[in-house]
Amino acid sequence: MKREKIKNNIIHVTLITVLFFAFGACSSDLDVRHLGVTPVKKLYDPNDGRTVILNASASMTFTWEPAFAEDGSGVLYEVAFDKADGDFSNPVFMVASGNNGSNNEAIISHKDLNRIAALAGIESSQQGSLKWTVFASRGINPVKALEERTITLTRLSGLANIPEQLYLTGEATEVGTDLSDALVFKKLGDGEFEIYTKLEAGKPFKLVSAKTGSPLEFSLSGGKIVEGGTSTADATGIYKYYLDFNTGSFETKEVTKVFLYLNWSQREIVLPYKGLGVWELTNHTITGLSGSDNSDDRYKFRMESSAGTTEWRAENNDSKPTGNASYYYMVERLNVEQWTNNQIWKNPATDGWSDKTYDITFSLNTSGEYTHNLVIK
Structure with missing residues (x-):
């Protein structure tokens, strides 16, 4: 009797174990199957064979017919690029579509297309063709679209290896x-x-x-x-x-003079170059101003160079110093004129410019914002 009971227990355990593994395998199969998607059937834009001359400020929109997931959830997309004779088994580049890959649309800048063309072996300034298609997935097992298309690009004259920093x-x-x-x-x-x-x-x-x-x-x-x-x-x-x-181009100019410009009196106070993109004048006493020449507190900076004269002004400001570092930030402007609205700073003193000693710093050091400082000693 005891032996029969043990036998029955073994049978029960064996049945439970078999059912457990069978159910686990079934669940695994279902999970995998439910992650399946249909292939994209139709590519929309750009048209097959389209020819484009790349422009550094432009972009191109790629669109396609949506795919469908077997479990009814969202589908993820990647646009794949390959050489003209490639088969997409090893694309030269893949980029996710918009909205983190969930849109059936991708907006790709011409700058990025230029890099992709370089990866496909198209030389700078030269014309060449790429193939593109779309892969759809639920995160694994991507499925290639039923269509492929070709675009012909004329590359920018820039370099293929563009540094992230310089x-x-x-x-x-x-x-x-x-x-x-x-x-x-x-x-x-x-x-x-x-x-x-x-x-x-x-x-x-x-x-x-x-x-x-x-x-x-x-x-x-x-x-x-x-x-x-x-x-x-x-x-x-x-x-x-x-x-x-x-x-692949550059511009240069030689800076010959930087000076503080007092708007009303039009007085110019030249700042010597200190180094590392900074011009600085210390312990400078302003004298000889009176009336409106002294009391009008508006100022900006001017720069003379081999390319002409420019002004450095506030981006949008017409108030007394606020105590915030951003108050002193500067942008370069091409229009050089005595009066400019909402693009100047004001002397922190309330009794005019004259008979005060200043430290004046004008910084185009690239480790931070372009800025300046005006300190009354």
Whole structure:
């Protein structure tokens, strides 16, 4: 009797174990099956064979017919690009659609298309073709669309390797050749950088993508940014460099003078260059102003360069100092005129400019905001 009871218990345990594993396998299969999606059946835009000349400020919209998930939930999409003779088994690039991959639409900038074209082997400024399609999924097992399309692109004249950040180093610079001391450029946008700095004539400098390791190196030649090499300045001076890696071009100007400009009296107070993008005048006493020349408290800065005269003003301000650092932030303006609305600062003194000693700092150092300071001693 006891032996029969043990036998029955073994049978029960065995049945439970079999049912457990069977149910687990079934659940696993269901989970996988429920993660399935239908392929995208139709690509909408751009049209097959479309030809586009890339523009650094433009973008292109890719759209397609929605796919469907077996469990009725949302589908995720990626746009895939491949070489003209590719089969998408190893796409050169994939990008998620809008709204974190949930939209059946992707807006891709021409700058990004330029990088994708470079990955596909299309040379700078040259025309070439790419294939594109869409993969749909629920996060795993992506399914390729039933269609593929071709676009023909004329690449920007920029470089394929666009740095995320840019630095200046070399014997001609204010910091020398130690890579760890390289000067950082201000990043204005993807592939766009600028810096104000002093360079010594006849000595080399170069641009690098990092301050450690073996960074990408660039130089300037014939109005273009090129990979490798070094550059020199024709004369020792303070220069602004603006570089756009998307178009492979740069602009430069030599800054010859920076001065505080008092709006009413039109008095100019010149600031000497201190270094590292900073102009500074300390212990300067303003005298000889009276009447409106003394009491009107509005001021701004002017810069003279090989490209002409510009003004540095507030972006939008017409009030006394607030105590906030942002009050002193500056932007460069091309319209140079005595009176400007809502784009100036005001002397912190309440009794005029005259007979006071000032420390005046004008900073275009790229480690922070472009700013200035006016301290009454």
